[in-house]
Amino acid sequence: MDVYAKLEELGVELPAAGKVLGLYAPVKLAGGLAYVSGQAPMVDGKLMFTGKVSAGNMAQAQAAARQIAINTLALLHEELGDLNKIKSLVKVMAFVASERGFNEQPAVVNAYSQVFIDVFGENGRAARSAVGTNELPLDMPVEIEAIFEVKGVLE
Numbered sequence: 001m002d003v004y005a006k007l008e009e010l011g012v013e014l015p016a017a018g019k020v021l022g023l024y025a026p027v028k029l030a031g032g033l034a035y036v037s038g039q040a041p042m043v044d045g046k047l048m049f050t051g052k053v054s055a056g057n058m059a060q061a062q063a064a065a066r067q068i069a070i071n072t073l074a075l076l077h078e079e080l081g082d083l084n085k086i087k088s089l090v091k092v093m094a095f096v097a098s099e100r101g102f103n104e105q106p107a108v109v110n111a112y113s114q115v116f117i118d119v120f121g122e123n124g125r126a127a128r129s130a131v132g133t134n135e136l137p138l139d140m141p142v143e144i145e146a147i148f149e150v151k152g153v154l155e
Helices: 003-009 055-080 105-124
Strands: 027-030 033-039 086-097 127-133 142-150
Touching (some): 027 055, 033 055, 033 086, 055 086, 055 142, 105 142
Parallel strands (some): 086 127
Antiparallel strands (some): 027 033, 033 142, 086 142
């Protein structure tokens, strides 16, 4: 199925790709892979929310992880010109700024993973790590990086 048709079916509208916040490439293509730098839950250039994740704001953290997935797709669209070039999501590394005692990081990151499974089916199911941390840049609650297998990217 066409990725854009699937996104439309899911009611997902891709935003403009976000601005780079440092001295790095948001997407680096190499050896048939697209490496996506850590992404923040930004909407219109602002973080959806800041601070630590706890049981009390789990739904908000999951919404942030979902937004990161959508922002990742927007970045890939900008870099590749066509999301149909994505063969599979290979690896996800997620960081969740967590209140002391919070250990449901995988449940937060499931919202990110679900977007890619919904769009790419089993090719959207990746190897994954979900790590709790005490602090993230800009006081963001969640940061996620990913590696994609891409058609037509030469070594």
